[in-house]
Amino acid sequence: MSETDKLPSGRARINSLEMRGITKRFPGVLASDHVDFDVKSGEVHALLGENGAGKSTLMKILYGLYHPDEGEVLINGKPVRISSPTDSINLGIGMIHQHFMLVQTMTVAENVALGLPSSRGALTDLDRVSKRIVELADIYGLRIDPSAYIWQLSVGQQQRVEIIKALYRGAALLILDEPTAVLTPQEVDELFVIMNQMVRDGHGLVFISHKLHEVVEISHRISVLRDGRMIGTRLTSETTKQDLANWMVGREVGFTPDRGQVECGGPRLQLKDVSCGSDRGTPGLRGISIDVCSGEILGIAGVSGNGQRELAETITGLRKTTGGQVFLEGNDITGFSPSDVTDRMLSYIPEERMRDGMIKDFTVAENMILREHEKMPYSRYGFLNLREISQHADQLIKKFHVKTPSRETHAKNLSGGNIQKIVLAREIFRTPRVIIAAQPTRGLDIGATEYVREQLLEQRKQGVAIMLISEDLDEILALSDRIAVIYEGQVMDIVPRAEATPAKLGLLMAGVHPEETPA
Amino acid sequence: MISDLFTVTVLIGILASGIRLSTPYLFAAIGETFGQKSGVLNLGVEGQMLLGAFAAFYVALTTGNLWLGLFTAMIVGALMGLAMAYVTVNLHAEQGISGIGFYLFGLGMSDLLFQKLMGTVETVKGFPEIYIPGLSDIPGIGKIFFSQNILVYIAYLLVPIAWFVLNKTTLGLKIRSVGENPDAADSLGVSVSRIRYFTIILGGTLSGIAGASLSIALLNVFQQNMTSGLGFIAVALVYFGAWRPIGVLGGALLFSLINSLQLWVQVLSIPIPSDIAVMMPYVVTILVLVATVSKVRAPSALTKPFERGD
Numbered sequence: 040m041s042e043t044d045k046l047p048s049g050r051a052r053i054n055s056l057e058m059r060g061i062t063k064r065f066p067g068v069l070a071s072d073h074v075d076f077d078v079k080s081g082e083v084h085a086l087l088g089e090n091g092a093g094k095s096t097l098m099k100i101l102y103g104l105y106h107p108d109e110g111e112v113l114i115n116g117k118p119v120r121i122s123s124p125t126d127s128i129n130l131g132i133g134m135i136h137q138h139f140m141l142v143q144t145m146t147v148a149e150n151v152a153l154g155l156p157s158s159r160g161a162l163t164d165l166d167r168v169s170k171r172i173v174e175l176a177d178i179y180g181l182r183i184d185p186s187a188y189i190w191q192l193s194v195g196q197q198q199r200v201e202i203i204k205a206l207y208r209g210a211a212l213l214i215l216d217e218p219t220a221v222l223t224p225q226e227v228d229e230l231f232v233i234m235n236q237m238v239r240d241g242h243g244l245v246f247i248s249h250k251l252h253e254v255v256e257i258s259h260r261i262s263v264l265r266d267g268r269m270i271g272t273r274l275t276s277e278t279t280k281q282d283l284a285n286w287m288v289g290r291e292v293g294f295t296p297d298r299g300q301v302e303c304g305g306p307r308l309q310l311k312d313v314s315c316g317s318d319r320g321t322p323g324l325r326g327i328s329i330d331v332c333s334g335e336i337l338g339i340a341g342v343s344g345n346g347q348r349e350l351a352e353t354i355t356g357l358r359k360t361t362g363g364q365v366f367l368e369g370n371d372i373t374g375f376s377p378s379d380v381t382d383r384m385l386s387y388i389p390e391e392r393m394r395d396g397m398i399k400d401f402t403v404a405e406n407m408i409l410r411e412h413e414k415m416p417y418s419r420y421g422f423l424n425l426r427e428i429s430q431h432a433d434q435l436i437k438k439f440h441v442k443t444p445s446r447e448t449h450a451k452n453l454s455g456g457n458i459q460k461i462v463l464a465r466e467i468f469r470t471p472r473v474i475i476a477a478q479p480t481r482g483l484d485i486g487a488t489e490y491v492r493e494q495l496l497e498q499r500k501q502g503v504a505i506m507l508i509s510e511d512l513d514e515i516l517a518l519s520d521r522i523a524v525i526y527e528g529q530v531m532d533i534v535p536r537a538e539a540t541p542a543k544l545g546l547l548m549a550g551v552h553p554e555e556t557p558a
Numbered sequence: 559m560i561s562d563l564f565t566v567t568v569l570i571g572i573l574a575s576g577i578r579l580s581t582p583y584l585f586a587a588i589g590e591t592f593g594q595k596s597g598v599l600n601l602g603v604e605g606q607m608l609l610g611a612f613a614a615f616y617v618a619l620t621t622g623n624l625w626l627g628l629f630t631a632m633i634v635g636a637l638m639g640l641a642m643a644y645v646t647v648n649l650h651a652e653q654g655i656s657g658i659g660f661y662l663f664g665l666g667m668s669d670l671l672f673q674k675l676m677g678t679v680e681t682v683k684g685f686p687e688i689y690i691p692g693l694s695d696i697p698g699i700g701k702i703f704f705s706q707n708i709l710v711y712i713a714y715l716l717v718p719i720a721w722f723v724l725n726k727t728t729l730g731l732k733i734r735s736v737g738e739n740p741d742a743a744d745s746l747g748v749s750v751s752r753i754r755y756f757t758i759i760l761g762g763t764l765s766g767i768a769g770a771s772l773s774i775a776l777l778n779v780f781q782q783n784m785t786s787g788l789g790f791i792a793v794a795l796v797y798f799g800a801w802r803p804i805g806v807l808g809g810a811l812l813f814s815l816i817n818s819l820q821l822w823v824q825v826l827s828i829p830i831p832s833d834i835a836v837m838m839p840y841v842v843t844i845l846v847l848v849a850t851v852s853k854v855r856a857p858s859a860l861t862k863p864f865e866r867g868d
């Protein structure tokens with residue numbers, strides 16, 4: 040083996056990896072239908088497809104988490120057996136999962152060392168592991184402190200830990216399942232720098248994303264899955280974003296929904312000088328005053344971790360305020376319990392929907408009535424009305440195109456994007472007065488994104504007051520009537536849509552007033 | 559008189575028997591700590607202890623060999639653990655319920671065997687106090703720390719060992735990860751089932767020893783339901799100790815000291831109604847749990863069965 044066949048980590052390259060005729064059935068779903076897929080050393084192969092198309096399933100098969108019913112995997116032309124993650128790790132395959140696989144209460148080094156043989160036998164060798172982490176981090180420009188606990192890290196940093204975990208195990212081929220869904224634009228740029236370097240060094244990468252501009256920017260080849268079938272593979276240099284969108288969805292898709300003109304009514308949601316703490320004990324919000332009017336979408340822009348989460352949680356009653364007041368349609372709701380806030384028809388689409396928005400082990404139908412389960416018509420005198428619940432579920436599944444074998448399927452068995460849709464459907468459908476939507480299109484495919492945006496605009500037309508919290512500036516600009524930029528728990532400025540430019544918002548998000556006007 | 563409690567002899571007596579009485583708590587609670595650290599709540603500790611207590615006693619009685627008795631208790635506890643592991647890991651049973659099932663099984667089975675094989679309450683000569691030349695002769699200290707039976711020393715040795723295993727070994731790393739995020743552990747090739755089997759069987763084995771420590775070291779008799787809730791307190795001690803062996807030790811000592819105090823109150827016929835005295839450890843259990851539990855966080859995957867999508 041010549042030197043050029045080696046990666047910087049010292050491991051051999053995987054010159055080519057081929058999946059042939061992969062078929063996987065789940066109860067009620069054909070998740071992979073005789074799929075062929077291949078990756079070469081030194082390329083990024085993007086995998087596209089709508090929510091539930093079977094992208095994660097295909098990759099979990101490659102990583103040994105799922106066993107295919109049919110099909111084979113070949114590495115450098117030779118068939119290999121992958122029956123567990125141990126096998127795939129030994130073959131040099133690594134995976135960054137759509138939902139991170141990190142132990143929050145352990146350190147970076149412990150997470151990396153987990154499951155690996157130690158140089159000290161039965162004892163852990165965390166010092167050595169830490170040293171090696173720092174070495175790898177240097178090679179790939181991934182700044183990370185090996186002794187930090189995972190819960191102390193931002194999402195972007197946690198992702199770096201995932202990458203290091205894979206590199207540490209000598210991954211020659213790395214699968215990245217929607218790695219950018221949870222990242223800020225700046226973090227995405229940093230990730231791409233790392234990915235580009237890995238490619239130059241001879242790694243093979245599989246990249247899954249719903250954001251076409253990312254796919255066009257980073258990949259060499261693009262394959263599209265639809266309903267478990269491979270539709271085709273193209274060279275990135277020979278396609279455009281619009282082509283891809285149409286190809287993927289199978290119909291023409293527009294990118295900017297029509298906002299239309301809506302008269303704003305009186306304020307429905309008012310925050311007066313609201314303050315609260317954060318999970319780390321530091322101030323989360325520091326005297327925020329905002330109004331959201333009936334028929335208005337107020338965008339909340341800001342770099343993640345500047346109080347977005349705390350903002351949503353104080354309004355919805357999930358977090359105690361330390362000062363100030365919250366008014367809903369003129370009534371003081373400060374200190375109300377979440378269920379009292381719910382009763383006043385405030386809907387909340389939480390950012391971490393998997394954790395805060397649903398119960399994974401409940402069925403789709405049950406998740407769809409979580410918020411209203413004590414109310415007519417879903418329950419009467421304390422008894423659940425199963426027929427109503429089923430009808431309700433079927434209606435939402437149809438309206439929101441939730442891809443699920445049945446309403447009785449456990450939520451955890453749905454694809455990532457379809458899990459999100461359950462929450463969106465539930466929160467939007469109940470004809471709320473106010474909606475707090477945090478990252479509502481994160482993880483959704485193009486069609487679903489379009490649908491959710493249309494829904495939010497439709498609600499706006501009905502006079503609902505909507506607070507849209509998003510790190511995606513495109514989304515903020517596409518939907519908002521006014522944009523409030525928050526920085527370190529304070530409102531930097533509130534800008535009308537017409538005056539907002541990405542450059543101006545960018546400065547505000549960094550804590551700089553463009554033309555030193557007093558706040 | 560209350561003041562009788564404060565003579566030096568009595569205080570030494572209280573401390574010495576407090577340390578001795580903490581043995582069964584320690585064995586059982588350290589075993590339970592391993593289980594809970596890996597995400598499994600075993601409520602069957604009490605049943606495992608009862609069967610262990612009976613097995614140890616019966617074998618010691620019939621063969622005259624205490625070590626063989628202890629070994630049998632370990633095997634019995636391990637087998638109960640194995641059954642518990644199968645039910646929780648393979649069958650995904652609700653852990654709280656299956657644990658109570660195992661408790662009832664142990665309670666009934668130990669009594670049945672006792673009736674069938676012995677019928678009457680008998681006594682054995684249990685593990686003797688160890689005399690350590692020099693140390694045992696130190697006034698006070700010698701009586702409290704250096705004149706205990708072998709199981710007491712093993713129990714105390716177990717505390718640093720458990721801490722070391724959980725925090726300094728690759729096995730400990732796996733146990734903790736499986737209890738916090740089994741999906742993550744699984745994705746790195748750690749076998750969640752194997753780790754949980756290991757910790758549940760280890761817990762059963764230690765519960766067996768805990769039972770034996772009652773029947774062939776502390777009390778030297780076997781009676782129906784002789785553990786009287788001790789196994790459940792051991793489970794509570796794990797919460798009390800915030801899933802740390804040293805915390806568990808603190809809890810075990812607290813309860814056994816109160817227990818010991820309570821016994822001396824009765825021995826000295828101090829005019830406190832004996833019912834109240836007997837209640838003390840339990841009341842303290844509840845009070846302390848109320849005061850502490852809300853402040854610590856349990857392993858995230860505690861009581862959650864693990865199942866890979868496939």
Ligand SMILES: Nc1ncnc2c1ncn2[C@@H]1O[C@H](COP(=O)(O)OP(=O)(O)OP(=O)(O)O)[C@@H](O)[C@H]1O
Nearest residue numbers: 065070090091092093094095096452454455456867
């Ligand atoms: N463990 C499972 N049990 C049952 N069905 C499953 C399981 N995992 C996935 N599925 C089903 O397989 C199909 C494909 O899911 P998959 O997660 O691969 O989609 P995806 O392309 O990754 O979608 P997304 O973009 O939403 O992440 C879905 O219909 C899903 O419900």
Ligand SMILES: [Mg+2]
Nearest residue numbers: 095137454455
């Ligand atoms: Mg997916």
